[in-house]
Amino acid sequence: MKIATWNVNSIAARLPLVTQWVKDSRPDVLCLQEIKCVDAKFPTAAFTELGYEVVTFGQPTYNGVAILSLHPISDVEKGFINDAEDAQRRLLAVTVKDVRIIDVYIPNGSEVGSEKYAYKLNWLSQLHDYFANHCDPNQKLVIGGDYNIAPADADVHDPIAWYGQILCSQPERDALQRLADWGLHDLFRRHHPAERQFSWWDYRGGGFPRNHGLRIDHLWATASLAELSKDCWIDKAPRKLERPSDHAPVIAEFQLT
DNA sequence: ATGGCATTGCAACAATGA
Numbered sequence: 001m002k003i004a005t006w007n008v009n010s011i012a013a014r015l016p017l018v019t020q021w022v023k024d025s026r027p028d029v030l031c032l033q034e035i036k037c038v039d040a041k042f043p044t045a046a047f048t049e050l051g052y053e054v055v056t057f058g059q060p061t062y063n064g065v066a067i068l069s070l071h072p073i074s075d076v077e078k079g080f081i082n083d084a085e086d087a088q089r090r091l092l093a094v095t096v097k098d099v100r101i102i103d104v105y106i107p108n109g110s111e112v113g114s115e116k117y118a119y120k121l122n123w124l125s126q127l128h129d130y131f132a133n134h135c136d137p138n139q140k141l142v143i144g145g146d147y148n149i150a151p152a153d154a155d156v157h158d159p160i161a162w163y164g165q166i167l168c169s170q171p172e173r174d175a176l177q178r179l180a181d182w183g184l185h186d187l188f189r190r191h192h193p194a195e196r197q198f199s200w201w202d203y204r205g206g207g208f209p210r211n212h213g214l215r216i217d218h219l220w221a222t223a224s225l226a227e228l229s230k231d232c233w234i235d236k237a238p239r240k241l242e243r244p245s246d247h248a249p250v251i252a253e254f255q256l257t
Numbered sequence: 258a259t260g261g262c263a264t265t266g267c268a269a270c271a272a273t274g275a
Contacts, residue, residue, distance in 0.1 A: 009263075009264070009274085010263090010264055010265075012264090012265090013263085013264065013265090034264095034274085036264070036265070037265095060265080060266080061264085061265050061266065061272085061273085062264095062265085062272085062273070062274085108273080108274055108275055109275085110273085110274080110275085116273095146275095148274095148275070165275095166275070167275060200275070202261080202262080202275070203261085203262040203263055203274095203275095204260075204261035204262045204263090205260090205261050205262085206261095207261095207262090214275080216275080243263095246262085246263080246274085246275080
């Protein structure tokens, strides 16, 4: 069973590329972020034609998450428990084959010290509480998404240039560590302890050809599910195509019936 | 210090991203 995550930076702009990748890769589950459209405008039919069930939690212009699954989806939860109606749509949880799957688009944070940075740290705190109060570290659970945090310097092309900057600052990394301490394991690192690979490259300044990237898209799993994981990898191929997302998909394979 | 590139909503360029 393959579970994948991909920040597509607008599903409308990326539809041909995403459907082609889904046809080629056939993930059992795909968590999408930044769909940037309302639910009614999500191209659901393009994926049901490929055999997928689709759940969306969209909003116009910014944010929005969706999950595609080849297997039946149950127990859909949208957003945090006490979110206001107009809250930013960044969290979507489903159950597929007894695995709790949580799709997140963690806020970017703009600049360290900014209002958006405070919002990001608060959102991360809410995410921790969501796990602490609402999930069981002993269940099979995976959280996939654009975390907008490079967990360590090994996840950064130029750690000196990025030192203390947004996506790399210590408070962000500490917030991520709190989630890890709840009981989550970085599947890419588990299978590739020393590899320097990235999942996002800036559109500007030839970021991709120069491999000026960060590893900010992740699949983290509870221990019982991590034990069943066979590998986790980043597929750079779609980043090389015409009109790509600035993020590459991340995929984990599990030994599940 | 700034822009660099891309997307959306709007119908020019501002907001946002990372």
